[in-house]
Amino acid sequence: MWYSEPMKNSDIIASTLEESILRGDYQTGERLNEVALSTEFGVSRTPIREALQKLTKSGLVEQIHRKGVFVRQPGPVELIELFEMMAELEASCGRLAALRISEVALEKLREANGKCKIAMTAGEADTYYYANEVFHMIIYRESGNSILEQETKRLHQRLKPYRRLQLQVRGRMPQSMSEHEQIVEALTQGESDKAAQLLRGHVTIQGEKFRHLLSALKK
Amino acid sequence: MWYSEPMKNSDIIASTLEESILRGDYQTGERLNEVALSTEFGVSRTPIREALQKLTKSGLVEQIHRKGVFVRQPGPVELIELFEMMAELEASCGRLAALRISEVALEKLREANGKCKIAMTAGEADTYYYANEVFHMIIYRESGNSILEQETKRLHQRLKPYRRLQLQVRGRMPQSMSEHEQIVEALTQGESDKAAQLLRGHVTIQGEKFRHLLSALKK
DNA sequence: ATGATATTTGTTGTATACAATTTGTTCAGT
């Protein structure tokens, strides 16, 4: 037994494609050829097209009439806006989580933070990266609002490639760590506004950092 | 020449259907029959299906395998979560708008607020409703973040039917008015945190009000 | 008459066929 819920092919294809795109399997601006995908997935064009239609709504791809669907690259302005929105959503999650977080979740948070610290001293960027993700996911979850959680996760995923670059900026990891500790403290104390403020600042990219990010992107 | 931008039929159909659903032309739980829609729109099933695929991603309709797509009714829990998220998004818009709002926008805001007041004293709920909407849209816009603006607008639209019920609660309009004035004041002074806090409270539905809303829904 | 089972009907999911349009290529003509 494989699927408890029977799914349409187009659904499977849509999520598969979404993953692929977020993983960066396709170049930005690349066209997603329907016949190529259909042979690749071993189905006809119809379910492929339906999958692509779904993806357009999530902003990952853009559909141009009679030209095809292309994987979308956010420009600098859009990128700034996305990061700003991310900061606001994180802040909201933090605000609510401070009011609702459970003791066990707090413990997991400290654990994830510990792994961050270990990874940092060991200089293992990838490990740090993963533990950092866990840290944030816990906060989203503990907001107690599944819709907010989903939406924040989505944006988090979308910004993943850029966040990765962000972390490579020199000296970012130690600063991020100390911010984490402050955040845990605020959540522990139930200081919602402080948690929100800290998380907002944690995610926000100020001018100079953003220019670093942009220059790194052009490579 | 009709369309400056050539659009696919499925796009037109998708937005048309979205409007219809939000306007409440379809019963909640009603199935959207593909052949019926195709004859109605005068096209084949294919573009209809593609339109429906798009709608699934926005949460307005739900697709059940081999059964069809149904207009979705958020349950009480989801409704609470949606309103809470709305409050957070409004707060974010307000926070940013307080830092960025222009003088002319402030003036428009006061103007919309004036119309609200007139409508209130005249007891014209519909007029009040419309002016209130203008008021909030201005704030979304003045956040200066078009993505945040779009997302907030979307949720605003989605919650429209319920907001309407909310306003009919006795004594809601005067309270709403006084909150508006405080919000304008905070925005004028550039007090971002206060604006955020006020807007959050303005949108949030507390326990009792929510029960009113639910009971009104059941009719 | 009733409950179970077969049949019919309606609807969705997928494949294929065709039309519309864009993109690429060839080949005069200069």
Place this chain on the structure above:
DNA sequence: ACTGAACAAATTGTATACAACAAATATCAT
């Protein structure tokens, strides 16, 4: 060599055909 028109190929959008499945209805044994 370059331009540009004409043609060819590729690709998307739409329509239709068919298959898979679900629900409704009819049939039949008890």
